Amino acid sequence: xxxxxxxxxxxxxxxxxxxxxxxxxxxxxxxxxxxxxxxxxxxxxxxxxxxxxxxxxxxxxxxxxxxxxxxxxxxxxxxxxxxxxxxxxxxxxxxxxxxxxxxxxxxxxxxxxxxxxxxxxxxxxxxxxxxxxxxxxxxxxxxxxxxxxxxxxxxxxxxxxxxxxxxxxxxxxxxxxxxxxxxxxxxxxxxxxxxxxxxxxxxxxxxxxxxxxxxxxxxxxxxxxxxxxxxxxxxxxxxxxxxxxxxxxxxxxxxxxxxxxxxxxxxxxxxxxxxxxxxxxxxxxxxxxxxxxxxxxxxxxxxx
Amino acid sequence: xxxxxxxxxxxxxxxxxxxxxxxxxxxxxxxxxxxxxxxxxxxxxxxxxxxxxxxxxxxxxxxxxxxxxxxxxxxxxxxxxxxxxxxxxxxxxxxxxxxxxxxxxxxxxxxxxxxxxxxxxxxxxxxxxxxxxxxxxxxxxxxxxxxxxxxxxxxxxxxxxxxxxxxxxxxxxxxxxxxxxxxxxxxxxxxxxxxxxxxxxxxxxxxxxxxxxxxxxxxxxxxxxxxxxxxxxxxxxxxxxxxxxxxxxxxxxxxxxxxxxxxxxxxxxxxxxxxxxxxxxxxxxxxxxxxxxxxxxxxxxxxxxxxxxxxxxxxxxxxxxxxxxxxxxxxxxxxxxxxxxxxxxxx
Numbered sequence: 001x002x003x004x005x006x007x008x009x010x011x012x013x014x015x016x017x018x019x020x021x022x023x024x025x026x027x028x029x030x031x032x033x034x035x036x037x038x039x040x041x042x043x044x045x046x047x048x049x050x051x052x053x054x055x056x057x058x059x060x061x062x063x064x065x066x067x068x069x070x071x072x073x074x075x076x077x078x079x080x081x082x083x084x085x086x087x088x089x090x091x092x093x094x095x096x097x098x099x100x101x102x103x104x105x106x107x108x109x110x111x112x113x114x115x116x117x118x119x120x121x122x123x124x125x126x127x128x129x130x131x132x133x134x135x136x137x138x139x140x141x142x143x144x145x146x147x148x149x150x151x152x153x154x155x156x157x158x159x160x161x162x163x164x165x166x167x168x169x170x171x172x173x174x175x176x177x178x179x180x181x182x183x184x185x186x187x188x189x190x191x192x193x194x195x196x197x198x199x200x201x202x203x204x205x206x207x208x209x210x211x212x213x214x215x216x217x218x219x220x221x222x223x224x225x226x227x228x229x230x231x232x233x234x235x236x237x238x239x240x241x242x243x244x245x246x247x248x249x250x251x252x253x254x255x256x257x258x259x260x261x262x263x264x265x266x267x268x269x270x271x272x273x274x275x276x277x278x279x280x281x282x283x284x285x286x287x288x289x290x291x292x293x294x295x296x297x298x299x300x301x302x303x304x
Numbered sequence: 305x306x307x308x309x310x311x312x313x314x315x316x317x318x319x320x321x322x323x324x325x326x327x328x329x330x331x332x333x334x335x336x337x338x339x340x341x342x343x344x345x346x347x348x349x350x351x352x353x354x355x356x357x358x359x360x361x362x363x364x365x366x367x368x369x370x371x372x373x374x375x376x377x378x379x380x381x382x383x384x385x386x387x388x389x390x391x392x393x394x395x396x397x398x399x400x401x402x403x404x405x406x407x408x409x410x411x412x413x414x415x416x417x418x419x420x421x422x423x424x425x426x427x428x429x430x431x432x433x434x435x436x437x438x439x440x441x442x443x444x445x446x447x448x449x450x451x452x453x454x455x456x457x458x459x460x461x462x463x464x465x466x467x468x469x470x471x472x473x474x475x476x477x478x479x480x481x482x483x484x485x486x487x488x489x490x491x492x493x494x495x496x497x498x499x500x501x502x503x504x505x506x507x508x509x510x511x512x513x514x515x516x517x518x519x520x521x522x523x524x525x526x527x528x529x530x531x532x533x534x535x536x537x538x539x540x541x542x543x544x545x546x547x548x549x550x551x552x553x554x555x556x557x558x559x560x561x562x563x564x565x566x567x568x569x570x571x572x573x574x575x576x577x578x579x580x581x582x583x584x585x586x587x588x589x590x591x592x593x594x595x596x597x598x599x600x601x602x603x604x605x606x607x608x609x610x611x612x613x614x615x616x617x618x619x620x621x622x623x624x625x626x627x628x629x630x631x632x633x634x635x636x637x638x639x640x641x642x643x644x645x646x647x648x649x650x651x
Contacts, residue, residue: 006531010524017520107357114357115517116543118569216520217550221543222357226518257521261528264511271484274514 007258008142012150013216015254017042017208017225019153021232022239022246023160024204029241030164031197032177036092037077039229040099041070041202045209047103050220054122062123062214067206073099074202078195096229104222117220124218125149125210147215149207156204160243173197205229231281238284240292249284256280345593347372348381348403349586350394352410354516354542355384360563361542361582365409368586376594388412392420399424405593406430407586411487417441428598430589432582433487434649435601442598444585447605449494450638451578452538453645454606454613455560456498457634458576459536460506461627462558468622469573470556471535478509478534480525480548482516482541486649491540491562491578493648501634501643509534513544522547523554530555536575538562549574558619565614572622577614584610607639 021038028035045066052058052065077095081088107113125147133144164170176183176193183190212228213220231253239245256277263273349369351362362384372378381403383394391413398406399420407430408417414434421429421438430442459477466473479495481488492510499506509532511525522544526537535557539545545562546569552559553570561567561577568574585604592598604610613631620628637643 006528010528014520014524114363115355116357116359116546118546212520217523217547219519219546219550221517221519221546222355223517224519224543226515226521258524261511261521261525264525274484274512 003262005138005141007255007262009145010261011251011255011258012142012146013254014257015251016150016153017211017228018232018235018253019247019250020149020156020204020208020211021201021229022235022250023153023156023243024201024208025232025236026160026164026241026243026246027173027197027200028194029236030177031173031194032180033081033194033198034088034092035077035198035201036089036233037073037095037229038201038205038232039225039227040092040096041073041205042209042212042229043096043099043103043223043225044069044073045206046213046224047099047106047209047220049206049210050117050122050213050218051106053124053214053218054117054119057121057123059123059125059214063207063210066210067203070202070206070209071199074199075195078198082191082194082198100223103220107220107222115222118218122214122218124214147211149211149215152207153211157243157247164243169193169196208232234281234285238281238288240288252284253277253281344377344379345405345590346379346381346403347405347407347590347593348383348398350391350398350406350408350410350413351382351384352408352412353385353388356382358516358542358563359566359569360545360561361580362409364564364580364582365407365586368583368590371583371587372590376590378590378594385410392416395420395429399427399429403427405589407589408432409582428593430598432585437600440598441600442589442592443601444589445601445603446580446582446585447603447611447645447647448578448580449490449497449645449647450606451580451611451613452491452494453498453501453638453643454631454635455538455576455578456495456500456508457502458498458613458627458631459495459538459558459560460499460502461630462575462623463506463536464503465624465627469535469558471558472533474533474535475503475506476509476533477506477536478511478526478529478532478538480522480529480537480539480541480545481510481512482544483514484512488512488540490648491538494645495538497645498634502630513541516542516544518544519547519550523551526551526559527555530557536560538578561614567614567617567619571618575619575623576616579612579614581610581612605639606635 021042025035025038048069049062049066053062073095077091080086081091107117127145127147130144133140172188172193176190180190212224235246235249235253238249260273260276349365356362356366366382369380373380385394388410405428409432411433414436417429417431417436421441425440428440432444435443463477464473465471477499479492496508499508509529513521513525522541526548529537537548537552538560539548540562549559549570553573558575561574563580565579566574566577
């Protein structure tokens with residue numbers, strides 16, 4: 001039982017960056033823009049967050065800087081992908097590649113560091129002890145003592161759900177994604193809505209970056225997001241673009257990862273245990289795919 | 305309009321091509337004259353995945369290269385491939401650009417090296433941690449298992465101590481590896497044998513991160529192992545290991561560093577580091593390059609000081625001096641052959 005509680009506790013830590021990026025990515029997904037740049041946005045958030053924290057010693061400034069840097073990437077992505085009507089997948093991949101190189105380059109040129117940047121002057125975010133949660137037995141064990149971004153990811157779930165289904169903005173974004181021509185014909189500012197959707201995602205990716213670099217650890221390592229942005233995309237597709245579904249899948253992916261860490265000391269060849277998270281994603285995507293393919297009348301990536 | 309435009313493009317392309325060819329041939333000839341006059345020996349090093357900045361393996365090699373540049377006046381170059389698969393490209397390019405010695409730190413280049421080396425008989429190649437046969441290949445082997453044995457012995461002694469840091473006194477220690485491969489398990493087996501040598505009841509928990517650049521995950525694995533009562537954690541996982549050290553620091557237990565002296569990363573929470581003196585090896589190779597004669601296999605163990613424990617600058621005074629004396633004694637026993645440590649890569 002204790003073991004299970006510990007696994008669930010660590011699941012929250014492991015799923016938070018995925019959940020933040022995924023919930024952010026939902027908006028672009030629903031607006032019909034495939035945002036592959038989630039990974040790069042998270043990585044720049046992590047990098048700028050660490051730099052700002054190192055230079056100013058302020059976590060608040062670090063968070064703001066991380067969000068701003070991700071927003072800038074969001075603008076670049078939107079400009080080429082939406083305004084210039086470039087291929088969004090290629091634009092997104094280009095952004096990921098640029099961020100990977102740029103962060104390594106800046107680290108080397110301005111800070112004389114290669115690969116890892118760790119310094120006592122970097123201020124991180126500490127886990128919170130929330131009084132109300134502390135006293136509730138099982139839920140407290142799982143939900144208390146997490147870093148702020150874990151709670152923000154939970155809050156973002158509700159905000160995203162509310163925004164998508166209970167506000168005009170959400171309705172417009174969904175309309176744009178479902179039938180762009182129709183949205184155009186009723187006079188919706190299609191491009192501006194797409195920009196908004198991408199930028200909302202950028203904000204949450206920036207926070208995801210903060211979670212990876214300033215909460216779990218307080219350091220920057222080249223490519224430290226290690227594909228979490230793509231796992232977030234998998235979570236969005238598995239959850240069929242709904243905030244709750246997406247969050248559930250982010251949580252499941254985090255759970256699979258936390259579980260494989262715990263299972264590693266059992267006498268099964270390690271490789272099989274380490275396959276769990278990836279196998280899980282493939283299986284889930286397959287099942288989701290089987291269910292969604294039914295009743296589809298057209299082909300193309302928008303259906304995915 | 306279209307035809308003249310095409311013609312113009314063609315003309316420009318041709319011009320560029322001609323210039324490129326000219327540039328290539330001229331650099332080749334100048335490279336040739338350099339080596340024949342023997343003024344400066346040219347040495348290139350290809351890092352393993354993770355590249356420079358790992359404050360560990362690759363950085364250690366770079367230290368040796370810097371020393372070769374400073375003391376031997378060698379012309380040096382470091383290349384950092386993004387991926388193992390780029391090995392072929394870089395080995396070929398460096399050999400073609402007239403380097404006298406091309407060192408690769410990546411074990412994954414084993415196969416391509418075997419094919420490429422015979423094509424460039426004027427270039428000497430060196431690879432670490434594996435034996436590749438060939439007239440112009442030097443293989444450098446470290447006895448990491450010996451260093452790891454010492455680390456395991458020290459860990460098993462210290463883990464029973466309740467007086468330092470936040471240790472629990474239980475006979476449980478752990479290991480975090482980058483991937484489950486013979487190259488990494490060489491460390492693990494030495495570590496386990498060292499621990500069992502001290503106390504056969506010592507339990508060693510093993511975890512793999514499957515990534516050399518994911519400190520978050522490294523920390524998560526570490527925390528999980530600490531919850532299972534492990535309080536000395538040996539990491540062999542590149543930058544992922546930074547997370548392991550961070551985790552050990554958070555819970556105030558001990559991590560053990562690897563490849564270079566990592567004791568300073570978390571003062572008082574890195575028990576010791578198993579140092580692989582890649583710098584010594586690279587420097588030795590550079591000296592050989594200057595002399596122009598190479599050995600086909602160089603083996604560096606505790607005896608040759610190619611592998612050693614760090615000086616424990618921050619932890620020496622925290623732990624029982626008897627432990628350190630015991631480890632010192634074991635070191636002598638390994639050197640004179642009384643204790644034999646298993647090398648899984650040779651099985």
